[in-house]
Amino acid sequence: MAIIQLNTDPGRLSDEELVSRFAKTKEQAYFEELYNRYIHLAFGVCMKMLKNQDDSQDVVSDVFKILYVKLPTANVKSFKSYLYAVARNESIAKLRQRKTEMTKMSDWQYTETSSDSFMENEGFIAQLDNTPSVESQVEKAVGELNDDQQLCVRLFFYEDKSYKEIASQTGYSEKQVKSYLQNGKRNLRIILEKTLRKHTA
Numbered sequence: 536m537a538i539i540q541l542n543t544d545p546g547r548l549s550d551e552e553l554v555s556r557f558a559k560t561k562e563q564a565y566f567e568e569l570y571n572r573y574i575h576l577a578f579g580v581c582m583k584m585l586k587n588q589d590d591s592q593d594v595v596s597d598v599f600k601i602l603y604v605k606l607p608t609a610n611v612k613s614f615k616s617y618l619y620a621v622a623r624n625e626s627i628a629k630l631r632q633r634k635t636e637m638t639k640m641s642d643w644q645y646t647e648t649s650s651d652s653f654m655e656n657e658g659f660i661a662q663l664d665n666t667p668s669v670e671s672q673v674e675k676a677v678g679e680l681n682d683d684q685q686l687c688v689r690l691f692f693y694e695d696k697s698y699k700e701i702a703s704q705t706g707y708s709e710k711q712v713k714s715y716l717q718n719g720k721r722n723l724r725i726i727l728e729k730t731l732r733k734h735t736a
Contacts, residue, residue: 545564545565545567545568546568548565548568550569550572550613550614550615551612551614553565553566553568553569553614554569554606554611554614557569557606557607558607558608566602566606569602569614570599573615573618574595576619576622577595577598577599577618577622578591578592580619580622580623580626581595581598581622581625581626584623584626584627584630585626585629585630587671589671590629591626593629594622594625594626594629595622598618598621598622598625601621602617602621672730673723673727676723676727676730677689677723679722679726680719680722680723683707683711684715684716684718684719684722685719686705686715687701687707687712687715687716687719688715688716688720688723690704690705691716698712698716
């Protein structure tokens with residue numbers, strides 16, 4: 536494999552020169568220099584908006600993946616400004632995702648309280664909302680369910696699928712889907728209550 540020799544140390548180049556050379560050559564070293572220069576700025580923007588370290592790290596990773604793809608064809612006059620805009624937009628998208636997930640959890644609670652199969656404690660979601668990184672706790676809890684329950688819970692809450700749609704997509708009967716969801720929600724409640732007790736102990 537041929538090794539590309541850089542004519543100039545990337546560290547000596549301006550942002551604009553790095554962007555230009557990366558766009559022309561796709562040479563990793565130019566992008567890595569931009570990454571090293573601005574990783575802390577990107578993280579700072581995300582932390583300011585998200586107030587959560589794990590989420591911020593995830594979003595920063597997404598930001599630089601986006602930049603890697605878009606830089607070669609984007610008309611970038613100021614890399615710093617472009618980076619800030621991408622980081623801000625991705626952080627906003629993450630905040631919207633959080634809101635959607637919490638709305639679904641609240642809807643779940645409302646629906647279950649009005650049915651015979653109610654499995655949630657009154658105020659449980661409200662209590663959970665006061666603990667750190669709610670969405671990461673929920674995602675971790677979902678990951679602890681067995682495969683059948685996890686699949687049905689993800690399709691029902693994350694993708695807004697109906698019982699019939701889930702049955703069609705998975706091959707389960709609607710009765711099985713309902714059972715997996717009820718058992719999955721009960722197990723989620725148990726897992727999340729344990730998490731809540733840890734944070735309130």
